[in-house]
Amino acid sequence: xxxxxxxxKELKNMLQKKEISNxxxxxxxxxxIESNKHxxxxxxxxxxxxxKKAENFDNNPSNLALSGIPIAQKDLFCTxxxxxxxxxxxxxxxxxxxxxxxxxxxxxxxxxxxxxxxxDEFAMGSxxxxxxxxxxxxxxxxxxxxxxxxxxxxxxxxxxxxxxxxGTDTGGSIRQPASLCGITGLKPTYGRIxxxxxxxxxxxxDQAGPMARTAEDCALMLNEMCSHDPKDTTSLDExxxxxxxxxxxxxxxxxxxxxxxxxxxxxDNDVVKVFEESKRHYESLGAExxxxxxxxxxxxxxxxxxxxxxECSSNLSRFDGVKFGRRCENPKDLEDLYVRSRSEGxxxxxxxxxxxxxxxxxxxxxxxxxxxxxxxxxxxxxxxVSAFEKVDVIMSPTTRGTAFKAGSMGSDPxxxxxxxxxxxPANLAGLPAMSVPNGIVDNKPLGMQLIGNFLEESKILQVxxxxxxxxxxxxxxxxxxxx
Amino acid sequence: xxxxTVRTIxxxxxxSFDEKNEEKITNDLNNIIKFVDQLxxxxxxxxxxxxxxxEKTARTRPDKxxxxxxxxxxxxxxxxxxxxxxxxxxxxE
Numbered sequence: 001x002x003x004x005x006x007x008x009k010e011l012k013n014m015l016q017k018k019e020i021s022n023x024x025x026x027x028x029x030x031x032x033i034e035s036n037k038h039x040x041x042x043x044x045x046x047x048x049x050x051x052k053k054a055e056n057f058d059n060n061p062s063n064l065a066l067s068g069i070p071i072a073q074k075d076l077f078c079t080x081x082x083x084x085x086x087x088x089x090x091x092x093x094x095x096x097x098x099x100x101x102x103x104x105x106x107x108x109x110x111x112x113x114x115x116x117x118x119x120d121e122f123a124m125g126s127x128x129x130x131x132x133x134x135x136x137x138x139x140x141x142x143x144x145x146x147x148x149x150x151x152x153x154x155x156x157x158x159x160x161x162x163x164x165x166x167g168t169d170t171g172g173s174i175r176q177p178a179s180l181c182g183i184t185g186l187k188p189t190y191g192r193i194x195x196x197x198x199x200x201x202x203x204x205x206d207q208a209g210p211m212a213r214t215a216e217d218c219a220l221m222l223n224e225m226c227s228h229d230p231k232d233t234t235s236l237d238e239x240x241x242x243x244x245x246x247x248x249x250x251x252x253x254x255x256x257x258x259x260x261x262x263x264x265x266x267x268d269n270d271v272v273k274v275f276e277e278s279k280r281h282y283e284s285l286g287a288e289x290x291x292x293x294x295x296x297x298x299x300x301x302x303x304x305x306x307x308x309x310x311e312c313s314s315n316l317s318r319f320d321g322v323k324f325g326r327r328c329e330n331p332k333d334l335e336d337l338y339v340r341s342r343s344e345g346x347x348x349x350x351x352x353x354x355x356x357x358x359x360x361x362x363x364x365x366x367x368x369x370x371x372x373x374x375x376x377x378x379x380x381x382x383x384x385v386s387a388f389e390k391v392d393v394i395m396s397p398t399t400r401g402t403a404f405k406a407g408s409m410g411s412d413p414x415x416x417x418x419x420x421x422x423x424x425p426a427n428l429a430g431l432p433a434m435s436v437p438n439g440i441v442d443n444k445p446l447g448m449q450l451i452g453n454f455l456e457e458s459k460i461l462q463v464x465x466x467x468x469x470x471x472x473x474x475x476x477x478x479x480x481x482x483x
Numbered sequence: 484x485x486x487x488t489v490r491t492i493x494x495x496x497x498x499s500f501d502e503k504n505e506e507k508i509t510n511d512l513n514n515i516i517k518f519v520d521q522l523x524x525x526x527x528x529x530x531x532x533x534x535x536x537x538e539k540t541a542r543t544r545p546d547k548x549x550x551x552x553x554x555x556x557x558x559x560x561x562x563x564x565x566x567x568x569x570x571x572x573x574x575x576e
Binding site: 190234375 | 484488489492493495496497498499500507508511512514515516518519520521522523524525527530531532533534535536537539541542544553556557559560561562563569571572573574
C-alpha cells in the first residue's frame with residue numbers, strides 16, 4: 001500500500017497494524033523523493049541514518065507518539081552531524097555539532113528526520129526564489145512557486161512525499177507556502193517552541209511550527225515540538241496542553257472576527273468567492289461572524305520591514321568568515337576577510353535586508369525608524385488585544401491569491417513584501433495563526449487564515465478541524481485526486 | 484538616500500558591491516525607505532516601544548557551568564584552524 005498522501009495518523013495506523021514495516025516506510029519515502037526530484041524540495045538527504053533508525057524501530061517496537069514517522073526538516077534547524085545550509089552559500093558546507101531543541105523533541109518522540117528542505121536564503125523571501133540551491137517547484141503546476149520561505153517543506157508535504165514537515169514563520173513563512181501548496185500549517189504563539197538551534201533571522205518574530213495535510217496532524221506534531229527550554233531566554237514557561245484534545249468539540253456559538261480594514265475588494269473575484277463560501281460553511285456549523293476593527297493593521301508591512309531587517313542585520317553579523325561558514329579565498333587582511341566572505345556568501349535579498357537594518361539602526365535614524373516601528377508594533381498588538389475581547393478567533397484569507405509563476409514578481413522587492421500582507425500582523429503581535437486549505441481557483445489551491453488569542457492554539461486547531469471534518473479541500477492532491 | 488549613504492551603511496554592514504549593482508541597490512533601498520515612511524502617519528507620542536511580544540525580561544540562571552568542552556567539534560567548522568586556535572590573517576604587525 002502506497003504511503004503517498006497519507007496523513008501522520010494514517011501512517012501511525014499502518015505501522016501499528018504492521019501493514020508496512022518502519023524500514024519499508026522510510027524506503028518508500030526515499031523512492032518518492034527520487035520520483036519528485038524535479039521539485040528541488042530537498043537540499044540534503046539523511047538516508048543511511050534514517051534507514052538505521054527505522055530498522056531499529058522494527059527490531060525494538062516503541063510506543064513513542066510519532067514512532068517511525070518520516071519528517072522533513074526545514075534546513076534552518078541545526079541537525080547534529082547533518083549539513084545545515086539555511087539556503088545560503090554562506091553555510092553550504094556547515095555541519096552543526098548539535099541539534100536544535102525542536103529537532104531533539106521530534107526525534108525523541110520517534111520521528112525520523114529524512115532530510116533537510118530547501119528554503120529562501122536565511123528565510124528571507126516569499127517564493128523560494130532566493131535559495132542558493134535553486135528554486136523549489138510547487139507540485140500544483142510547472143513553474144509555479146511554492147511560496148516561502150518554508151517552500152521546500154510545503155512542496156514536500158503537498159507532493160505527498162512526507163506527511164509532516166517543520167517550518168519557521170517570521171512574517172508568514174509557514175502560512176503563505178501552506179496556502180499556495182494546499183496544505184495546513186501553524187505558527188504557534190511566540191515562545192511556544194524553543195528557538196535554540198534555529199538559525200536566527202528576526203529574533204522577536206521567529207517561531208517554528210508544523211506543516212502537514214490536516215489540522216489533526218499539526219496538533220500531533222505540535223504536541224511534541226513545544227517545550228519550555230532554559231536554553232532559549234524567550235521560551236515560554238507555560239503548560240503545554242494536549243492539542244488534540246479539543247479537536248472534535250463543536251464550534252457552535254463560536255465568534256469569528258472579520259477584520260474591517262482588510263479590503264478584500266482588491267482581490268480577484270474568485271479568491272473572494274472562496275472566502276465567502278468558507279464563511280457560509282462556518283455559519284452552517286453554528287459559528288457567528290462579527291466585524292472587528294484593527295485600526296493600525298495597514299501599517300503592519302512597513303513596521304515589519306523596519307523591525308525584521310534591524311534584527312536580521314544584528315543576527316547575521318555573526319557570519320564573518322572566521323568561526324564557521326564560508327571564508328573568501330586569500331584574504332589580504334582581516335577587514336578584507338569580513339567584507340569579501342560576507343559579500344560572496346550572501347545573496348541579494350539578504351544583503352538588501354542587512355543594509356536596511358543597518359540604516360534604520362544607525363545614529364540619527366534610530367528614533368525615526370526603529371523606535372517608531374516598535375511603537376507602532378505596540379499599537380498593532382493593542383488592536384488585537386481589544387479585538388479578542390469580542391471574538392474567539394479572527395479569520396482572513398492567508399494570501400492575496402494563488403501560487404504565481406517564478407520570476408513574475410519583477411525586480412521590485414516591495415511587490416514581494418506585500419505577499420505577506422495578511423500574515424505579518426500575527427508575528428508582530430506574537431499570536432498563534434494557521435493556514436487551512438479552503439478552495440481551488442484555476443486548479444491551484446488557496447488557504448484561509450485563522451488567528452487565535454495568545455496560547456490558544458487549541459482553539460484555532462479546533463476551528464480548523466471542524467472545517468476539515470466537513471469539507472475535503474485539504475485532501476485534494478495536485479494530480480486531481482482526493483486522498 | 485544617496486550613493487554616499489549607501490556606501491556608509493555598506494561599510495557598517497561589511498558588505499561591498501560593484502559599480503553596476505550599486506545603482507540598483509541604491510534604488511531598491513530608496514523605495515523600501517519610502518515605503519516604510521508610511522509609519523509617520525501613526526500617532527505614537529507616549530507609546531512605549533514594543534521590543535518583544537512577550538514583554539518578559541530575560542530569565543537569569545545560577546552561574547554554573549552547564550556545557551561540556553567540545554573544542555574539537557566546534558573547531559572542525561572553522562575555515563582555518565590549528566589544533567587549538569581559529570586562524571585569521573595577521574592583525575598585529
